[in-house]
Amino acid sequence: MSQPDSSLELNIDFRERHTSDLKSTWKEAPRQWGHSLHKLAPYVGGFPPALAHYFIQRFSSPGDTIMDPFCGGGTAPLEGALHGRQTIANDAFTYAYILAAAKCNPMETATFDRYLREKVTEAENIDNKGMSLLDNDDLRVFYSDYTLDQILRLREVLRDDESRESRYLKAVMCGILHGPSEMFLSLQTKDTYAGSVNYVKEYAEEHNLKKPEVDIHPKATRKQEIVTKDQIPSDLGDRTRVLQGDARELDVKDESVDLILTSPPYMRVLDYTWNNWIRLWWLNEDRKKERNNLDLTSDVAKYRSFMRDCVEEMYRVLRDDGIAVLVVGDVKKDLAGGPRTLNTAGYIAKEALEHTGFDVHEVIEDDYNVDNRGYVVFNQLKYDYEKEEKEDKAKVPIDRCLILKKGNPDVPGDPDINWEQTEFA
Numbered sequence: 001m002s003q004p005d006s007s008l009e010l011n012i013d014f015r016e017r018h019t020s021d022l023k024s025t026w027k028e029a030p031r032q033w034g035h036s037l038h039k040l041a042p043y044v045g046g047f048p049p050a051l052a053h054y055f056i057q058r059f060s061s062p063g064d065t066i067m068d069p070f071c072g073g074g075t076a077p078l079e080g081a082l083h084g085r086q087t088i089a090n091d092a093f094t095y096a097y098i099l100a101a102a103k104c105n106p107m108e109t110a111t112f113d114r115y116l117r118e119k120v121t122e123a124e125n126i127d128n129k130g131m132s133l134l135d136n137d138d139l140r141v142f143y144s145d146y147t148l149d150q151i152l153r154l155r156e157v158l159r160d161d162e163s164r165e166s167r168y169l170k171a172v173m174c175g176i177l178h179g180p181s182e183m184f185l186s187l188q189t190k191d192t193y194a195g196s197v198n199y200v201k202e203y204a205e206e207h208n209l210k211k212p213e214v215d216i217h218p219k220a221t222r223k224q225e226i227v228t229k230d231q232i233p234s235d236l237g238d239r240t241r242v243l244q245g246d247a248r249e250l251d252v253k254d255e256s257v258d259l260i261l262t263s264p265p266y267m268r269v270l271d272y273t274w275n276n277w278i279r280l281w282w283l284n285e286d287r288k289k290e291r292n293n294l295d296l297t298s299d300v301a302k303y304r305s306f307m308r309d310c311v312e313e314m315y316r317v318l319r320d321d322g323i324a325v326l327v328v329g330d331v332k333k334d335l336a337g338g339p340r341t342l343n344t345a346g347y348i349a350k351e352a353l354e355h356t357g358f359d360v361h362e363v364i365e366d367d368y369n370v371d372n373r374g375y376v377v378f379n380q381l382k383y384d385y386e387k388e389e390k391e392d393k394a395k396v397p398i399d400r401c402l403i404l405k406k407g408n409p410d411v412p413g414d415p416d417i418n419w420e421q422t423e424f425a
Contacts, residue, residue: 059411176223187209260322
């Protein structure tokens with residue numbers, strides 16, 4: 001008889017509340033709530049700006065320092081900076097780093113237009129006869145030769161440019177590379193996440209989609225107009241620090257952070273590199289190398305060990321009487337004894353209790369069905385799952401917001417947020 005897996009043991013109790021028990025929650029925010037900068041480019045699996053806003057308002061004050069060690073698309077640091085907080089963002093994933101840095105240090109439209117025109121003109125002078133710069137023929141499934149040639153030329157111009165301006169333009173391009181409308185450079189795909197080549201071919205044939213011959217300049221200009229529609233504080237970039245590195249070894253001083261707000265990995269439910277393979281190509285990054293830099297393990301013991309190191313690092317950088325909020329979903333796994341739903345937040349809480357001085361303040365359950373998020377569908381496309389197989393694959397029944405406290409903070413009650421009126425500091 002096989003021995004039980006000790007890594008699955010979870011014998012702790014903590015206070016749990018449902019979002020319906022709260023005075024005001026992110027679920028009350030209007031659809032598409034949030035500053036226009038949040039729309040710079042898609043980031044699969046991130047939490048909504050309204051959720052970040054709720055916890056920032058509840059657990060911090062203007063002037064406080066907020067950190068997100070798994071910043072993804074930069075939602076939490078941008079939201080914090082927009083409302084007068086100092087913010088630190090970190091992620092090991094290059095696309096996340098580029099996107100978060102661009103959002104938190106945007107370009108003014110006139111400056112962006114001049115830079116865009118300069119780089120497009122420079123790209124036009126690149127010798128690309130016969131599309132010699134193309135190193136991925138799969139891209140011809142998404143783009144006409146006319147448009148792909150422009151993308152290739154601009155990619156070459158920006159290849160070794162690490163300036164703030166180049167980083168911002170790269171992020172803008174990530175926001176228009178492919179998607180389901182005419183605002184994108186590709187044929188109209190089902191979603192903004194990169195599907196497999198075979199799937200896109202079949203989808204295009206089924207819907208009689210054509211690869212458009214479009215120019216980069218008007219598409220990028222339109223994206224800039226959209227993301228700068230709302231007021232942007234003039235010192236936004238001065239309020240943010242964006243890092244690329246391992247969440248277990250943060251380049252952050254001891255006890256220098258007032259609030260940690262983050263969403264750790266979900267035990268290989270999501271492969272960020274696959275959903276963004278075209279964007280990684282655009283950024284001249286090797287997908288396999290990127291994937292090796294991320295924690296994508298499905299092994300519970302390895303995941304717990306990884307998160308143990310992460311919460312120890314969070315404890316180090318958090319000030320006494322500080323709060324850490326970790327948003328993570330349950331994971332359904334097929335085990336020897338049958339399917340089992342694993343309480344990921346519970347595992348993280350146990351590691352925090354056993355290996356740091358953290359205490360659990362409470363856990364907020366959010367029944368937003370993560371299984372309906374686009375990233376689950378597109379990860380399934382990678383493996384060409386059959387319909388019946390899809391129903392049994394990894395599902396995330398519920399999100400949990402794990403709230404840890406260091407010391408004895410004066411934990412405020414639920415904030416009363418007017419979601420119809422938001423001012424930026």
